Amino acid sequence: MGKNVLLVDDSKTMRIIIGRSLRQAGIDFDNIFEAADGIEALEVLEKETVDIVLSDINMPNMDGISFLREKSTRDAIKDIPVLMISTETGDDIIGEAKSLGAVGAIKKPFTPDKVNEVLGPLL
């Protein structure tokens, strides 16, 4: 059975680019779900089977850090791994994301090779 991914980014353009980068990296998912912020992401996780989440940090309504914090309180979804994809790559903010369960981070801009290098071992 294949895997499903959830892309969380307020930019539709960036969601398209991340999806394309996954394909260019040779990483095939059965389903690519999308959400524009942390609130939508939580709704998707509660409804769908998702194997890994790729999430931005700087988003309206509910940002990536708040999303991680809220997700960690929900037993049904708290163990789904989240990889941050963001322009925000300072040690403090990535450290906070990891303390809330993020399994790693990719800095924007990125190449498909970088996505494969970081995401590949997590699948």
Next chain:
Amino acid sequence: MEIQDKMIDATKEIFSTMIMMEINLEEITDVHGPLTDTITAMIGLAGKRKGVLAVHFPYPVALAITSSFLMMDVEEMNDDVHDAMGEIANMLGGNIKTILSENGRDIDLSMPSTIAGSEYSFQSDKDVEKVIISFSTEKGSFMVEMDLEK
């Protein structure tokens, strides 16, 4: 390394890794005139350093970038163009934050916003240090502007 050199490197990295479009440095200045048939995407910086990072794309350049970003022909200024330009500002803002901030916590970034019009001015009402870098593309030139409060 001067902030302008890092802005140049960051811009070139975005265009080479994600937009697949060749750009060349044209000039570095601290002033520009009214913007015509242009879209501006900007992101605010608050905290230890305050200011605005803006990118000004004439419509033909913005359409070419969005087409390349999305790998499909985009021929009119629509929401996709605004979104793509905003994301470029967002990526540049993240780089600038890394340059200006020791640990990523003492500067906050706003969400990107965009404006577009047939003719408008872009200027700060604060006393700012202004760096404007123009780049050329096959479709025309665009500018990256950093206004930091003194």
